[in-house]
Amino acid sequence: MMFNELRSGCGMGGEREGKPERAELRSQIDVGSPVPPESPSMSGDGKTLPLKVAEGQNGDSLLERISTGIEGLDVMLKGGLIKGRAYLIKGGPGSGKTILSMQILLEGAKRGEKVAYVTLMEPEDKLRENMSALGFDLSKVNIIDLSPTSDHPILMSVIEPEKGIDLNTFRSVLENILVEHVDIIAIDPITMFKAMMPETQYRAGILRLIRLFRRKLNSKSATVILISSSSELVDIEDYLVDGVIELRTVEVGGRIVRAIKIVKMRGSDFDEVLRPYRITDRGIEVYPDLSVSEV
Template identity: 45%
Template structure:
């Protein structure tokens, strides 16, 4: 690991990032449904847990019990005491925490930011995942309101000195792309009748990076990036 960098938990991606992520910043992982965004976010979270860090993972779409079951089968330590999984999905029957606590995270982006700050009052988390932010953007009534809220979110996360990965399914994420420190794009495409996966880094403030589109696989043990290969 390069000095001053933290691992994404995916060795091939760390190579593409010239040694990993710069800590204390907000990063966007974007891609279509099924591209593996949550898997990458979980690798990032578990790399922190393996390093003895406290990690917060906020799920806004997939119920927490599904995440624990699916990633538990992959070998991820999803019941570790340093791993805080917050279920903020809209279906109340899936809430694993008391309902009003979950709703405080899910209501809107401003509320999410305040709820994260509240958690930091009792425990420091070096890594935070919000998966996916798409839900909060679609729930926002006005674009301007969302832009202000997102700016507030980024500033707050930087003040908290935590490293954040947010995921998004939206093709156009203009305000997020402008304000985050890095963007990782995950793509699904068809090649010779086969479904292929490719990953590219489109932004990494304060660092050089591999700008070649590289292939990756989702295996039964998680995500594998091939930094020595070129996507077709």
């Protein structure tokens, strides 16, 4: 079901005629309003979405796209993320960064890809509990718990718990844990390392980390999702990745509305408009044909 059908009121349990009024859409998007009907994934067939770019002599040059599992976001991205690149998802507390990254991983698992989620703050049991409340089945997601309360044997063998883990040690730990290739990996939050080292070392460490995933994939290219809790408009990580997706809250007419913006996407056109989104009981929903000023 395409997005315009969702806007026309087609739900998973049946259909209804007519286009909803603007006031109805506003009530759905406003933070804290009732949850609208679930919208199915744009890539329900489990296929990647190819995007044609500069043609060679045979006219067959393609960049392979992968769906985020969020229909409206795929529309904003002109077909999804470009496979094998590094992306940054940034936003404040409660903005849905973890939910968004997990939806990307779950969509990859649905396609039969190997996916991994590295948690540096939230313990695995708490993460599973929170995601199960959204109906997310994490059975095919390799969760690597390197949070402060983790007792992962490899982690314990290389650090002193009271000192925590720095970026270089983290890279070494992952190198030992990831014995098989992964197609998509998310690290949440990458910014916890920033206070532990000078900016130049942090920048170099992030670049080495991205190269690590690609080197260990036996020439396969991993899609890397870095998650940032920074509220700065522009940060170091923004310059080091191929794409940046920002989750914000903005005030519109005295109401607080969640808004998503694609700040950067190398090698691709994208929707530059700030669009409203909601966190529903099924995950994140994005409204790509509305601007924040319209809700």
